[in-house]
Amino acid sequence: MDRLLVFVFLPFVAVTAFRDDFNTWNAGNYQIEVSAWGGGNNEFQVYVPDHNNLYVKNGNLYIRPTKTIDSPHFNDVYHGDMNLYSLYGVCNQHDNNGCHKTANGNGEILPPIMSAKIITNFAMTYGRINVRAKIPKGDWLWPAIWLLPRDFSYGGWPRSGEIDMMESIGNTKAMFGNQNRGINDVQSTLHWGPAYNQNAFYKTHNSKIKYGGDDWHGWHTYSLDWTADHIITYVDNQEILRVDTPHNGFWNFGGFSGQNIWSHGGKNAPFDKPFHLILNVAVGGNFFGDDGHYDTQKPWSRYSPNPKRSFWEARGSWENTWHGEEAAMIVDYIEMIPY
Template sequence: MDFHHGTATTTATNSPRPGTPDDNDHIEPTPTHNPFQTPYGSIPASAVGSSTGFQVQPPPRYFHSRRINRAEIEKPWLEKKDPKEKWVTIIPIIGMVLGIALTGFLIYEGLQTISNHVYCPVLDEDFSGGLNPKTWTKEVEVGGFGNGQFEQTTNTDENAFIQDGMLHIKPTLQDQKLMESNNVINLLKDGSCSSDIWSNCVAVTNTTNGTVVNPVKSARVSTRGGPKIKFGRVEVVAQIPEGDWMWPAIWLLPANETYGPWPASGEIDIMESRGNNYTYPQGGNNIVSSALHWGPTSSADAWWQTNVKREALHTTYSAGFHTFGLEWTEKYIFTYIDTRLLQVLYTPFNKPFWQRGDFPVADSNGTRLVDPWSQTGRDTTPFDQDFYLILNVAVGGTNGWFEDGVKSKPWVDASSTAKKDFWTARDQWYPTWEKNGQMVIKSVKMWQQQGYNGC
């Protein structure tokens, strides 16, 4: 053993043993694969652009599909089928066939009830020529038209006039001197009264007992002296007013009281509303209603059985013009808004109105109620006579259209001073009329169904 620089060696170690690394050899570790590196590896800058330096290597394969061959899957259900399995297919097919058949039957039945009526136009009014007196009548009264309404209807241009080619019906305040001192309105004196009943033509202000004449003026325009229809159609394009305690309406009354005084001869309300805004609990100008009035006496009016309301969607009926329509045949009567698809009221004539009403034997006074309609043998009676059209804006009233105690109503229906109380509160309600306190009518069309009235 030699010692060289303190290191022990032997001559036997001059040649390395097989498989043993020499002290002077550099051992490189075996590289491991980095799964996150690019499949192309690192490319020296000198190799960029060289045809031999940049060679794309295919990416390593990490996934091997082990999908089962469908041909190797065993399908025992094909070898022996369940006899009940066929019903999984048969039952749905039967249901589809029955559904198609039922749908076809309903469509056929519906088409059978639809009649394509032929109509004759009897009125096509756009007011371009003014308010034609041969067509329109301005009814003049102070009696409240049976509802205790507060307006005096006039024949002046103050309350019904043509502006911008449209008819405006605008309520206004009564002359203050007629309200606050003893006075009389006598429509018989100048012959302007539309009624032959004295109480509809005369109104009095008596400062002693609190009686006053009508606190507002308005208009009621009708075709009473002009076109009438028995079965047909009506379309009125109108914008209803804004203003507390206004009562706009588009409706029809019979030309003759064939079956007796109102409501025995019927009434058709295409549209009624209130000028109060949408917060009014009974519904303001965001709601319109349609109704039929019919009954043997005024205390036995069965209108509530044929009355439907329709609310405007995210708007009000005073925000723009709408078409208020009526279709009336021997089989049915219905009203609609803007399109016949949007029905409001629908009443089929499929049984006598006396039977429909289920009226009591006698009224509250003990007076026996008598059937005024069934002698005709028609289910349409009393809606089988000539009717004329009315356009008006009423104000207030004592018949319950505006309920007592609702939304600061300034009068009570049963009070003898209801009109005076309303007038006294004018500083509350009159400002609400200033912006849009009028009904504006753009056009009126009436058609007569063929086969009636010479059509």
């Protein structure tokens, strides 16, 4: 008897390798950063695991900056000792005295803000990432949804790359030239290069601006589409940044001289290795350029001898722009779908 062979072709269905809807806090999914090192940009916050700064409520994750003096551990930023090992039993970043800071009333103060930063334990190479979130609004707030490499296979930053899905300035007004780059603007950037002072990010940067007085302080979905051939970021499926893999590689695209540090990698190196997803809210630092004109006068400069102190002593100009949980980044869900 002849057999009729029937082949049924099923549609490809992407499998989500990691998803968190934040119905509860799943501590095993994340590393919580504990450090006051300043994030490499001389920021003013200390990242801590305190419930006031990192918590789940009504199916959402909150990453919320608060004043250090509101913590039961500190009532004064001008004097005292901030020993993160003693407080939390862990510290993740030692650079710039990130685990232990002191203040004696003269010069710089302790970090005046506490905030939170989480890193997914899950890492992937190529796929789709979606994060539905509401970014904070308030002066000198700097929310970010971004990725760093798991292994730093090509060396320290920026040799192994960085993918910034979304960054924003929380100020209502941040004028650079004739363009407002405040919370009406969300930015995406790739960082890559052989050294910190040879970072070709300016070749791979773009933003999505809202005009007419509207801003991004609301619920939106921030996405990354990452393959060997391209990296594309979106907000609500509107393209922010598209970087097609250069036909001759990122080394030649960057115009770098010397030995190609990515020659042993894929065609899109350094963006060919597993990356973790990171969410945080920073405060202050070098992200807020001295050449900008803001809704309130910027109380520090990049060259201030004591920028945290200048920021803190001008709190009367910015603290009333932080309206409770409106100053938090609120996250509905994260999903990471490998290709």
